[in-house]
Amino acid sequence: MNELFLSLLLILIGGLLPLLLSRRFNAMKMFSILFICAGCILGLFPVAKGFFSGSKLTFEVDIYQYFSISLQMDGLSAFFLFPILLITILGAIYSFHYMNKPEKAFKTAVSYLFFSLLTISMVCVVLANNLFTFALAWEIMSLSSFFLVIYDYEKEIVRKAGYYYFVFTQVGALIIFASFGILFTFTGNLGFSSIHIIPENIKLLVFIMLFIGFGSKAGIFPVHFWLPHAHPAAPSHVSAIMSGIMIKMGIYGIIRFYILLGSSAIIIGQIVLAFGVITGIYGIVQALGQNNIKRLLAYSSVENIGIILIGLGTGMIGISLKQPLLAALGFSGALLHLLNHSIFKTLLFMGAGAVIQKTGIETIDQLGGLLKRMKVTGITFLIGSLAISGLPPFNGFVGEFLIYYAGFIGISFMEQSFIPSYFIILSLALIGGLALACFTRVIGIVFLGEPRTKNAEIAKEGGKSMLIPMAILSAACLFIGVLPGLFIRMAVTASKSIMVVPEDIMLSNVIKISSNITFAALLLFGVVALVFLLRTFAYKNKTITKSSTWGCGFTKPTPRMQYTGVSFAAMILDFFKPLAPAKIDHPVISGHFPKPTYYHSKITDIAETNVLKRVVKPILVVFDKLRWIQHGDIHLYIGYILFAIIILLLFI
Amino acid sequence: MIQPVNIMSLLLILSVLFAVGSSGIIPIIKVVALQGIIVTVLPLLLHQDLTTGSLIFGAVLMLIRGFIIPILLYYSITHVIHKNELDPVCGYNASIFAGLLIVIASIYISSKFSFPIIQQTPLILPAAISVLLGGIFFLIARRKAVTMVVGYLMLENGIYLIGASLSKRAHQVVEFGILLDVLIGVMIMGIVLFNIQRAFDDTDTALLRKLKD
């Protein structure tokens, strides 16, 4: 365990160092990234050793007589540590060229400090072994990510997003603390080990409260709407880390406390599954409606969290129906999708960051034709989108394939409850189709066609340090897609700590599935290579000329005539109207000499509007009514004192 | 047999009624002076421990409570505020009615307790409670700042009377400490009044209403 502490110490130094040498901008960034990456790499060794040897590293120190900080690493937490450390390294490298404003040197130094604090707190959340350490690490994680979100606080939206995020972390923490309180009442101590002794119905109540609390961090449907505000506001490498790893801490919390509670009621699995389905579909439909590229990616994170929850729900149903194969497949599918999502989502956010940094525009309808100008970013973004839509040769497909497999297996077991598995498969199919539409829209509008504005035209390729992480991540997407064996085995060992999995049936299935996927991917590459040869042969000495696009006879097409994101998604959004109501602001043309009119349409988040209208406003109105107490008249103030005494005297 | 204790407590109740009914500030200050004197003398009579130490001590207390504090108030009225009239929150006849209510309430409250001392001197507890309630009435019902100080003084007198009369072991030093506090309190209130008069050129608490939420 002490190598892990050494790595955390290195990361902390990486965070503190820039504060000292914030005069020399590049040197400060270089040193800080060096230390953070060194710390993460150093941290990987004990994690890998602990994970594959299956040994449990523990550490315990008590602050003062009542509380104690205890850390423990088992299979599940080691599995989560991999993406945390790897993605942090790539995020740090990416930030070197991304933070390119020397005049904001000190602010960048402070953001590096909170960047390292975020990493450390995430590692501690995953290693926590009692309620107090978990609460402490959870709060530090929220706090450090809050400071990262409000990095460039000059802009109004960033401040609003920061405030939104802060209130949400407080809401989440409140619910989690309340559930810890209930656990404390029944177990009497703050340890994790004694949680399973609490009575059955209390287990359900605690799980639901924890599900909502962790859901507010993970971005589950009704409590997700801070995500689309926080991610566009944060700098890209931060939103990559937040979307890639931090929201997974919510999922980790749900899994960890599901294990600890140890209740195998089927209702829990059904709740998780239902919320997974709703979150998935709702997230991707909203993503289709967004015009800001980072908001779109934030909503697509919500969708992927939905898929992960579907996998978890299947696993939980598998456990409650005593079907170890179904449970193992469901859990390993969810965990694998979680790992894959952290890879391609970080890739997509880095791509979006590069685009925004070079063009300065965030709305996709003002971009276009960037593939020709930013080749590497374009290609890596294309690979990321292929992966996130779950298409075969890439890693998105592997996670979803396992969950499909579990869904289909579920049909044969669940004679009496056919509906859950039916929902699993159909929702995944619907989400897959919508994801395909969403990401073809992004790439088609942003990277292909003609540039729609001046800034998009002059865009050039991002800095070297931004391209390296993107290239590594896209290579990882391809590698996991083609050779998923190792990663599926990792997911299975991690899900083993979730429930008792008979060793034999699992490994045989795992090897069979991974060999099938590898074979399919190789087959695809083979046939494509074959056809490519055929095509080059067909084009050997043919005349290839360049001309303008065929416009059905229209001679002067302008970039404005291209299809825009809004029109691309119009039909789909019209079909899913209740999920994504559009607020259209378009003064009607009237009168003999009509004034010039305009058309603004905005997709509103039904969760956000309803929660604000039905929950927040009434509370504020109620508290507003109490304001008359402080009206300034001294006589009445003394009257309050007498009133208090008289009321109390009645109670003797 | 009319004991001096009963006469004095009767005087106290009458003084409360008179203070409540009066319109000017100067008469009220005179009433408070009277009450001050009675309140210090009564416990001595009640417990009959007329040792020389307690007598001297009683005299000092009477001097402060009966003379120094009212003179301070009188000085602040005449030299600082120059205005004698008093615009109460509720009209005069309403205040007299309130005064009667106070006396009835104090008699009703004191009837509920059974103290050994009460048997011989039934009137002392109602007097104390009525002085106390009178103080509170002046704090709430009068708009002028000075009357609030007077109200505070009457409240103190009421509490002192309850304390001294009902519990036997009154430490002189502790009583003196309380009185010292009250004296400094009135001086501070006087200084604040002086500043308010200079800033607002009127001590009507209706002006003191700017700080609100």
Next chain:
Amino acid sequence: MSSFILLAITILLAPFYAAVIQKVKAFFGGKKGPPLLINYFTLIKLFKKGSVYSESTTFIFKLSPIITISVSLIVLLFLPIAGSQPIFSFQGDVIFLLYLFGLSRFFTILAGLDTASPFEGMGTAREAFFSILAELTLFTILILFYLISNKLSLFAYFGKGQSIALWQTIGTPLILVILALYIVTLTENCRVPVDDPATHLELTMIHEVMILDHSGPDLALLELGAQLKLIFYSSLIACLICPFHLGSLLANTAAYLLILLGIYGMIGITESVIARYKMTKTPKFILFSFALALFATVVILEFPS
């Protein structure tokens, strides 16, 4: 060895069967119609020609035809043609095939948007939307097959050895499944009620408009890919109609080719009888097929014969 031959036959006959549809439509229109080998001539002509590329296109425009044709080929590799052993088959290959179709759709849409022309954008938007609904039906049919066979590979459903004698096991709801699959075939392969392959008015096209800007060998690859995809769907329907237990290989292939002819004829008839639906009516049409498939699954679940 026989599966390779059968594969070669299907690939070769795909353009021929596509011409059958045009022949049937011409017959209904009282015209003589183009010769049955018209598609072979166009393919050869296109392979001989050079290509014209628009300036705004990138490498994706060249990659998309390759991906489309290779997906159609791979899909045929997994198909148990006429009940025989397919070249490849593994547990879960059905999901892989459906997602392969997604991959080809991904690149076709991107190629459409690459040319920066409003017409192609229109086609891509419609293609993206209708395919989502079609996938729902396909997965419901897959659930139905899994309910019966507890297996996840095409060969397990239609292969000669362990084919699930569909008429006995499913019984009458099989007609609903065939109709649902037929509607999906029409949507996926841009036949009339959903899309009109013959027209060149961009407002009405979906698939044609996406390959508007392709030329020369690229266009040939795309055309061939489309025809192969059509024959894959039709052979699925053929396997459903009669599961080819006629003993000898020759009899099976003859029956298979005959049924294919019947299905293509059926497609030709539907194209000439029904006009193209309004764009807003097509989602209802596809959801109708989804309802059919769902109803069939429920019937089978409730009354397992």
Next chain:
Amino acid sequence: MMLEYLLFVPLIAGILAFIMPDKINRLLLVSTGIWNLGFSFYIWFERPEAIFNQYFKISPEGLLVLLVISFLFFIVSLYSISYLEVTKLSNKSVYTGSMLFFLATMSMATISDHIIVFWIAIEATTLASAPLILLHKTKESLEATWKYVIICSVGIALALLGSVLMTISIDIAGVDVSLTFSALTDSAGQLDKAWLKAGFIFVLVGYGTKMGLAPMHTWLPDAHSEAPSPASALLSGVLLNCAYLGILKTSGILFSADLGVFTGNVLIAFGLMSVIASATFILKQTDYKRLLAYSSIENMGIIAFGTGIGGIAAYGAILHLIHHSLIKSSLFLSSGNILLGYGSKLIDKTGSLAKYLPKTFVCFFGGIIGLVGLPPFGIFISKLLIILGAFQQGRYIVVSILLVCLLLISAGLMRYVMKISFNPIETTIALKEKPLLYLPQLTLLVVSVILCFWIPDALYQTIIQSISSISGGFNG
């Protein structure tokens, strides 16, 4: 070394301050601060006997509050050195004198054991702090002082009435016990129950007025926002603790007279009311010093709530007391800087604090993060303890109301603090951030962080003893 030095030295220094010139006054202030701090540490270890030992005696809770007072007074005196140079106060000698008197009276309150002597000390603190609020001589400060003096004096008079009723409960029971907190707690069993409860109610309402509990809190926002910042730091940081001391000792008496349930419910009711009242005014507020004042009311409510619940929540309440004093006074000192810089108390007139006064921004924002109860600072621990304690007692509804109000308050606080720190505004800042203007705040925050993770054993034992009477078997 007799205990009463604690009392006389600041008293004499206060008198001296009125006659000395300003330069020496500042030195006088700091030296008395150092002396007081040293002497309270001496008291903590040696525990010397008092001369008038029937009036003064060292109790564990008194000791805790004394330590906090002397540490904070020392820090505030350092701050006021540069504060007096920068600000244009007319009568600086009054400031120094009344600060010293304020220290004397507060120390007297912490060590006094006799009920009435404790009352005299608390009344004296009101009178000593009244001139502090009066210093600016603006209309608002006059109004604030007037309200402060009147309401507090009336409130504390009722507390005197309460103490008198306690003496009556002794007479009726016919028990001969000296009128000190310690003696009463030991022999609380034989006292008359009804009179004891009546006495407790008057004492609670009396000292509750001084502590700022809900219905009687009306004077607090005016007084604390009008006083000069170092004074309001002391007012908010420490004075409320002294008032809480009275309530803690009296509820100790009632707990040992096994009236614990009654006192618990009353304290919880008052705690909740103050949290709700402060939530109403923090949600919509225009003046940042009033914002901090309302948050003091809220925190005092939490402390009362914790004491009412008992068990580990009582332990949490004492921790909350310590950390709240540290963080709140550092916040008031930073708000002093903001007032000196921007010249106005209105939130809309301030902005982009991070740009103009970066060091004050760090202290201010750090303090708010601590106040809201986020980890590095101690309030996170105490809030967690109180929540866990409340759940353990099974009071679900009450604790959920508290949690919701805490959430609203943290949202309200953060909204205005972000407005002050980040809203872009173009002004010229007169203040030059001298080290003594931000180092004191920083040290307070650092102490809170240290105490959050490591409490020295001696301090821990003192805390356990201080809540032994009301904690009902929680021995750490």
